[in-house]
Amino acid sequence: MINFKELAATYKTPLYVYDLDYMSAQYEELKSAFKGRKSIMAFAIKSNSNLSVIKHFATLGSGADCVSIGEVYRAVLAGVPNYKIIFSGVGKSDDEITQAIKLDILYINVESEAELGRVELIAKELGAKCRISIRVNPNIDPQTHPYISTGLHDNKFGVEIDTAKRMYIKANNSEYLDPVGIHFHIGSQLTELKPIYESAEIVADLVRSLQNIKIELKFFDIGGGLGVKYKDETTITPYDYAQAILSTLKGLDLTVICEPGRFLTANGGYFLTKVLYEKRNGDKRFVVVDGGMNDLLRPSLYKAYHKIEAITESLTKLSEADVVGPVCESGDFFAKGYLLPTLEHNDLLVIHSAGAYGFGMGSNYNTRGRSAEVAIKGKEVKLIRKREEFEDLIALEKEYLDN
Numbered sequence: 001m002i003n004f005k006e007l008a009a010t011y012k013t014p015l016y017v018y019d020l021d022y023m024s025a026q027y028e029e030l031k032s033a034f035k036g037r038k039s040i041m042a043f044a045i046k047s048n049s050n051l052s053v054i055k056h057f058a059t060l061g062s063g064a065d066c067v068s069i070g071e072v073y074r075a076v077l078a079g080v081p082n083y084k085i086i087f088s089g090v091g092k093s094d095d096e097i098t099q100a101i102k103l104d105i106l107y108i109n110v111e112s113e114a115e116l117g118r119v120e121l122i123a124k125e126l127g128a129k130c131r132i133s134i135r136v137n138p139n140i141d142p143q144t145h146p147y148i149s150t151g152l153h154d155n156k157f158g159v160e161i162d163t164a165k166r167m168y169i170k171a172n173n174s175e176y177l178d179p180v181g182i183h184f185h186i187g188s189q190l191t192e193l194k195p196i197y198e199s200a201e202i203v204a205d206l207v208r209s210l211q212n213i214k215i216e217l218k219f220f221d222i223g224g225g226l227g228v229k230y231k232d233e234t235t236i237t238p239y240d241y242a243q244a245i246l247s248t249l250k251g252l253d254l255t256v257i258c259e260p261g262r263f264l265t266a267n268g269g270y271f272l273t274k275v276l277y278e279k280r281n282g283d284k285r286f287v288v289v290d291g292g293m294n295d296l297l298r299p300s301l302y303k304a305y306h307k308i309e310a311i312t313e314s315l316t317k318l319s320e321a322d323v324v325g326p327v328c329e330s331g332d333f334f335a336k337g338y339l340l341p342t343l344e345h346n347d348l349l350v351i352h353s354a355g356a357y358g359f360g361m362g363s364n365y366n367t368r369g370r371s372a373e374v375a376i377k378g379k380e381v382k383l384i385r386k387r388e389e390f391e392d393l394i395a396l397e398k399e400y401l402d403n
C-alpha cells in the first residue's frame with residue numbers, strides 16, 4: 001500500500017507518483033505473452049517520458065518507440081540501446097531524420113511517400129544506408145475515442161496498402177534504403193481484439209505478397225494500443241492479444257515488435273492534489289484543488305474518467321461535486337458530478353490511472369510550474385523530477401527583457 005499522505009507531506013502537491021514495481025509486472029506479463037517468438041518490447045515513451053521511468057524499462061530489456069528526435073535522445077540518455085529504438089511520426093523534419101540516421105537506430109518508421117524520398121536523399125548525402133519500416137494504415141475502425149484513433153483513412157497516420165507496396169519496391173531498389181520492417185498502430189486504449197486481429201491479418205498478407213517479389217522483412221511491428229481499466233472497461237488480456245497476432249503470422253519468421261505505452265504505465269501512476277476550497281454556486285458544488293488541467297489534461301481533453309480517492313477524516317455523506325483546478329478555463333476539471341464527502345482545506349485527493357499521458361501532456365499554462373514526480377521501487381522512494389519553480393518558467397525569456 002502506498003502511503004499517499006506521507007508522500008504528499010514530504011514532496012508537497014501537486015505530485016505525480018509512479019509505482020515501478022507495478023510497471024515491471026505489466027512489462028513482464030506482456031513480454032511473456034509472446035514467448036516462443038522473437039520479440040522486442042519497445043516502450044512508447046510518449047506515454048511517460050521521465051528519464052528514470054525509461055531507464056527502468058531499459059533495465060528490463062525494453063527498447064523505445066519515439067515520436068520526435070527529443071524522445072530518441074531521451075531514450076539514448078536513459079540507456080536504451082540504439083538498436084532497440086524506433087522513430088515514428090508523420091512529420092519528421094530533415095534535421096530529425098539526419099540525426100536519427102547518424103544515431104544508427106533500429107529503423108525509421110516512414111509514414112508517407114514524400115517522407116521516404118526525404119529519408120533516401122538524406123541517407124545519400126550522409127553516405128548511409130538507412131533501415132526503414134513503413135507504417136501501414138489498414139483502414140480499420142479501432143472502436144476507441146476519435147481523438148486517439150489512428151488506423152482509419154480519415155486519420156493522418158501511415159499509408160494505404162497499395163502505397164506501402166509501391167514504397168517497399170522503391171526502397172528495395174534504393175542503394176540508400178534498407179526496408180527491414182512493417183508497422184501498424186490503429187489507435188490507443190483499444191478494448192476490442194477484432195480490429196487488431198483484422199489489421200494484423202491485412203499487414204501479414206502484405207508481408208507475404210512482398211515475399212513473393214523477393215522483399216524479405218525482419219520485423220513485424222504491431223504498435224501499441226492495449227487498453228487498460230480506468231473504470232469498468234473489459235480489457236484484452238496480453239495472452240489473447242499475442243495469440244491473435246501470432247495466428248496471423250503462420251509461416252512467417254519475423255521478430256514481433258510491440259510498442260506498449262499506456263498498458264505499462266497508466267495504472268502505475270497517481271496524481272496527488274490537495275483540496276484548497278469547497279464552494280457552491282447555487283445548487284452546484286465545487287471542490288477546488290491545487291492541481292489543474294496543465295498537470296493532467298485527459299479529463300478536459302477527452303472527458304476521460306479517472307477514479308478519485310479522497311483521503312480525509314470527513315464522515316459526511318457523499319454528494320456530487322465537480323473537482324476543478326485553479327486554471328482560468330471552465331474546462332479545467334478532473335471530474336464532474338463525482339460523489340465525495342464534504343472536504344476540508346488540505347484534504348488529499350488521489351487521482352488514479354495517471355501514469356500514462358499525464359505529466360507528459362502537461363504545460364505551463366497560466367504560468368504554473370509543472371509538478372514534481374517521484375518513483376517507488378520496493379521500499380525505496382525517489383524524487384525523479386523536481387517541481388518547476390518560477391525561475392525555471394522564465395529562464396528562456398529573462399535575458400530579452402531589457403533588450
Ligand SMILES: Cc1ncc(COP(=O)(O)O)c(C=O)c1O
Nearest residue numbers: 044188189224225259260261262
Ligand atoms: C506508433 C505508436 N506506437 C505506440 C503508441 C503507444 O500507444 P499506447 O499508449 O496506446 O500503447 C502510440 C500512441 O498511440 C503510437 O502512435
Ligand SMILES: N[C@@H](CCCC[NH3+])C(=O)O
Nearest residue numbers: 046148188189298356357
Ligand atoms: N494522449 C492520449 C493517447 C494518445 C496516444 C498517442 N497517439 C491519451 O491520453 O489517452
